[in-house]
Amino acid sequence: MTRVLVVDDEPQLVRALVINLRARHYDVDAAPDGAGALRLAATHHPDVVLLDLSLPDMDGAQVIRGLRGWTRVPIIVLSARHASKEKVQALDAGADDYVTKPFGMDELLARLRAALRRAEPGSGAPADQAVVVTESFTVDLAAKKVRSNGADVRLTPTEWHLLEVLVRNPGRLVTQTQLLQEVWGPTYRSETNYLRVYLAQLRRKLEPDPSRPRHLITEPGMGYRFEP
Numbered sequence: 001m002t003r004v005l006v007v008d009d010e011p012q013l014v015r016a017l018v019i020n021l022r023a024r025h026y027d028v029d030a031a032p033d034g035a036g037a038l039r040l041a042a043t044h045h046p047d048v049v050l051l052d053l054s055l056p057d058m059d060g061a062q063v064i065r066g067l068r069g070w071t072r073v074p075i076i077v078l079s080a081r082h083a084s085k086e087k088v089q090a091l092d093a094g095a096d097d098y099v100t101k102p103f104g105m106d107e108l109l110a111r112l113r114a115a116l117r118r119a120e121p122g123s124g125a126p127a128d129q130a131v132v133v134t135e136s137f138t139v140d141l142a143a144k145k146v147r148s149n150g151a152d153v154r155l156t157p158t159e160w161h162l163l164e165v166l167v168r169n170p171g172r173l174v175t176q177t178q179l180l181q182e183v184w185g186p187t188y189r190s191e192t193n194y195l196r197v198y199l200a201q202l203r204r205k206l207e208p209d210p211s212r213p214r215h216l217i218t219e220p221g222m223g224y225r226f227e228p
Contacts (some may be wrong), residue, residue, distance in 0.1 A: 001025065001026065001027050002026050002027065002028070002047045002116065003027040003028075003044060003045070003046045003047050003048075004021050004026045004027065004028050004029070004035065004047065004048050004049075004050060004112070005028075005030075005040055005041055005044070005048070006021075006028060006029070006030045006031070006050045006169035007030075007031045007032075007033075007034070007036075007037040007049065007051045007052060007055070007060075007063065007072075008020065008030075008032070008052040008055075008078065009032045009033060009052065009054075009055060009056055010050065010052070010142075010228060013066050014030050014032075014190060015021050016105075017030075018030060019089070020105050022110070023138075024109065029044050029046065030193070031054050032055075032057050033057045033058075033059055034055045034057050034058035034059075034060070034062060034063040034066075037049070037051070037055075037063055037098065038066050038067070041067055041071070042202055045071075045073075046073060047116060047119075048073060048074045048075075048076065048113070048115055048116055048119075048165060049067065049073060049074070049075045049076070050061060050076050050078055050108075051064065051075055051076070051077055051078065051095070052077075052078050052079060053077060053078075053079040053081055053086065053090060053204045054079065054080070054202065055082070057163070060077060060079070060090065061089055061090055061093040063222060064077075064090060064093040064094045064095050065093050065094065067094070068094035070094065070095070073119070074096045074097075074115035074118070074119050075094065075095045075096055075097075075098065075115065076095070076096060076097045076098070076108075076111055076115055077091075077095045077097070077103060078088045078099050078100060078101060078103070078108075079098070079099075079100065080101040081100075082157060087221075087222055088175055088176070088177065088221070088222055088223070089127060091173060091175045091178075091222065091223070092175055092177050092178065096115050096118070096172060096173075097111050097114075097173065098173070098222075099111055099170075112164070114171055116172070116211045118171060118183060119173075119181070123163040130142070131139060132167050132170070133212075133228070134215050134228050135214070135215075136148060136206060136208055136214065136215060137153065137206045137215075139163065139164075139167050141164065141167070141168070143166075144160060144161065146160075146163070146206070147206045148205075148206060150163070150228075152207065155202075155205065157200060158183060159198055159202055159205075159228045160197070161182070162179065162183050162195075162198050162202065163180060163202055163206075163212075165178075165182045165183065166179075166216065166226035167226050169174055169225060169226065170226055170227070170228050171225065171228075172225065172226075173219055173222060173223050173224070173225050174178070174224055174225065174226075175222060175225050176192050176195055176224075177189055178223065179195055179225065180192070180194065180195065180223065186223065188224070192218075195224070199216060199218070199224060202216055203216055215227050216228070
């Protein structure tokens with residue numbers, strides 16, 4: 001049975017989450033603070049963590065970093081903080097997704113299921129031999145080739161590297177900082193105009209309607225997401 005760790009200091013929200021998750025046959029542990037969350041994670045080894053950023057003893061980003069020191073378990077942040085900067089900080093610390101309070105229970109459960117699917121062995125496209133197929137184009141990661149409408153699509157090395165990072169993280173938000181550092185190097189953290197330019201070029205080459213992208217999605221102020 002899938003085990004969920006809920007970390008929040010709002011008793012009513014915790015109770016609602018526990019009831020809804022157990023009704024759907026999840027095992028649930030709950031902690032009201034960061035220290036308790038880290039202890040429970042170490043002893044009970046959850047399959048996914050739902051984490052509030054505003055905790056009484058430490059910031060949620062500290063909890064994320066503590067978990068990331070030893071586990072890759074999916075972490076979904078739940079927070080009333082709406083600023084893009086704080087969302088990006090949580091994602092850069094190692095969170096997998098971010099849900100803003102108040103949220104619908106159906107949306108949260110869908111995000112949870114998606115996070116668990118991405119964490120399954122063999123999910124995504126980690127293997128060098130993987131071929132990723134979308135409605136509009138096909139990416140051969142081993143051959144480093146892209147085809148659309150039966151023809152090869154010519155990409156520059158930078159365009160390919162950017163596409164490859166996104167394709168290897170299907171459905172997952174990749175932050176601007178992560179993309180800049182992966183593609184351009186560790187000294188690039190604020191040149192977000194690079195991303196806008198290159199994503200626009202990729203969309204022109206790969207999306208049937210570049211103005212309404214289906215596969216290369218922008219998450220405003222945060223990053224980008226590849227949807228197969």
